Amino acid sequence: MDIHLTRAWVQATATAMDQHKDHLTQLDSAIGDADHGVNMQRGFTAVVAALDGYEAAGVGDVLVKTGTTLISTVGGAAGPLYGTFFRTTGKQLSGPTADAEQLAAAFDAGLAGVQKLGAAVTGDKTMVDALVPALHAFGAAARAGESEAEAAEKAAAAAETGMQDTVPLQARKGRASYLGARSIGHQDPGATSTALIFRALAEVLKS
Amino acid sequence: MKKLINAPESVLSDALAGVAAAHPELHVDTQARVITRAGGPSIGRVALISGGGSGHEPLHGGFVGTGMLHAACPGEVFTSPVPDQMLAAAQAVNGGAGVVFIVKNYTGDVMNFEMAADLAGDEGIEVATVLVDDDVAVKDSTWTAGRRGTGATVFVEKIAGALAEQGAPLSEVAETGRRVNAASRSFAVALTPCTTPAAGKPGFELAEDEMEVGVGIHGEPGRSREKLEPASAIVARSLDAIFADQPLAEGDEAIVMVNGLGGTPLIELYIAYADVAEYFAERGVRIARNLVGNYITSLEMAGVSLTVCKADEQMLALWDAPVNTPALRWGV
Numbered sequence: 001m002d003i004h005l006t007r008a009w010v011q012a013t014a015t016a017m018d019q020h021k022d023h024l025t026q027l028d029s030a031i032g033d034a035d036h037g038v039n040m041q042r043g044f045t046a047v048v049a050a051l052d053g054y055e056a057a058g059v060g061d062v063l064v065k066t067g068t069t070l071i072s073t074v075g076g077a078a079g080p081l082y083g084t085f086f087r088t089t090g091k092q093l094s095g096p097t098a099d100a101e102q103l104a105a106a107f108d109a110g111l112a113g114v115q116k117l118g119a120a121v122t123g124d125k126t127m128v129d130a131l132v133p134a135l136h137a138f139g140a141a142a143r144a145g146e147s148e149a150e151a152a153e154k155a156a157a158a159a160e161t162g163m164q165d166t167v168p169l170q171a172r173k174g175r176a177s178y179l180g181a182r183s184i185g186h187q188d189p190g191a192t193s194t195a196l197i198f199r200a201l202a203e204v205l206k207s
Numbered sequence: 208m209k210k211l212i213n214a215p216e217s218v219l220s221d222a223l224a225g226v227a228a229a230h231p232e233l234h235v236d237t238q239a240r241v242i243t244r245a246g247g248p249s250i251g252r253v254a255l256i257s258g259g260g261s262g263h264e265p266l267h268g269g270f271v272g273t274g275m276l277h278a279a280c281p282g283e284v285f286t287s288p289v290p291d292q293m294l295a296a297a298q299a300v301n302g303g304a305g306v307v308f309i310v311k312n313y314t315g316d317v318m319n320f321e322m323a324a325d326l327a328g329d330e331g332i333e334v335a336t337v338l339v340d341d342d343v344a345v346k347d348s349t350w351t352a353g354r355r356g357t358g359a360t361v362f363v364e365k366i367a368g369a370l371a372e373q374g375a376p377l378s379e380v381a382e383t384g385r386r387v388n389a390a391s392r393s394f395a396v397a398l399t400p401c402t403t404p405a406a407g408k409p410g411f412e413l414a415e416d417e418m419e420v421g422v423g424i425h426g427e428p429g430r431s432r433e434k435l436e437p438a439s440a441i442v443a444r445s446l447d448a449i450f451a452d453q454p455l456a457e458g459d460e461a462i463v464m465v466n467g468l469g470g471t472p473l474i475e476l477y478i479a480y481a482d483v484a485e486y487f488a489e490r491g492v493r494i495a496r497n498l499v500g501n502y503i504t505s506l507e508m509a510g511v512s513l514t515v516c517k518a519d520e521q522m523l524a525l526w527d528a529p530v531n532t533p534a535l536r537w538g539v
Contacts, residue, residue, distance in 0.1 A: 025406060033410065035285055035405060042283075079289055174314045174426070178351055182428060
């Protein structure tokens, strides 16, 4: 992964948020407050604008810039959480390139940042339900010596499974938690946007 | 969706332009999205800053002014503000005695204010946070994000704001805010849902003869969905829920707010207040002060929220202190 690919990943994520805005909002209106799609779209549009003309010295710079822009523009819980994920991940990557193992370690730091802030664990019906399996799959592939593209494909698939697995869960964090048992049967919007982010990474690394 | 707007994307900036035009006594930074008092910081005094998603007007911008808030940070509709806004607000209004963040307990608000407190701390601004969580409709806080912050926010902002105006130190202002929150309980019932401009359709659906009992200020579902009842029954079940959580005994004094959710005619709020007054009278609890009107709304939702604060002498004295804001004004 180099600076160019990192930028491409963020751009592909922005495109995905644009395309899936209404779907995310629809999922969020069932168990949240119907703003996840529009917030993510606003945030990543701002990220693309912020990266335009931005001179990055390393992979990490692109991700830190992405994170700080998300924190400044998204609002809600998604802004601080995704912002922290990208920012903390980026802070671990100082070089102009990152291999699969370096990326895996940086992602794990990003996840730790998210869990420190949001205090969510697997099964709470949040983005963590997609993020944890994605990073587990990415790390396992990286340690087995697989390429970044292979690791990213496994991460995307695991995130999508994790996303689908949120359907039968009862929410214990965020606004959906107020629904209690009524949150069962709905897919978590945060896990869905996380799956989009890893699908974008897999697509970019594949090409 | 039928709304008096120009475009869904520009709702907040268009509304802020209106606030700026209507209230020369306020300063509206439309770029930073911060509303402050026009006079600048009060040197040597603690400054109160609140914020949250828009769509709950007059909360919070309508409570900026002498005796209440120093700054308000409006987010997009039903979306918490971002840390940059609270940092900009803290920089603008810190008079050297520190700032109090008044935060309604929602996951997003808590996280964004927490990040802002860190950033402000890095700049040498002392920050104390008062978390408001008064909604008794949320029962099992172990398995949820905890009680939601609703009507008690108005009480906290008024009473802590009066204390800050008197020159009390940061810790005392924050502690008093927490005391007001701890003494306050709210419960709401919705008769109709509300529609955010971005979503374009109602956040939930209610049949013509249904009501949502224990609804949140963003239309979050409450305890149950029931057949519509007369005002007296709605008031009784709401106050039963409040009193069950915090009993008030004969001889106690209370500040009571009967609050519309944006779509309730004032005449109906007075019908509800008559039932509230009777409920309290039957129990020998004195309503020492009251508010009847729209103070913390949910866009165009119809329904009512009741907030009861078990008040002591200090709270009542601070409640009576002068306040001069767009939405609350007395003693001036």
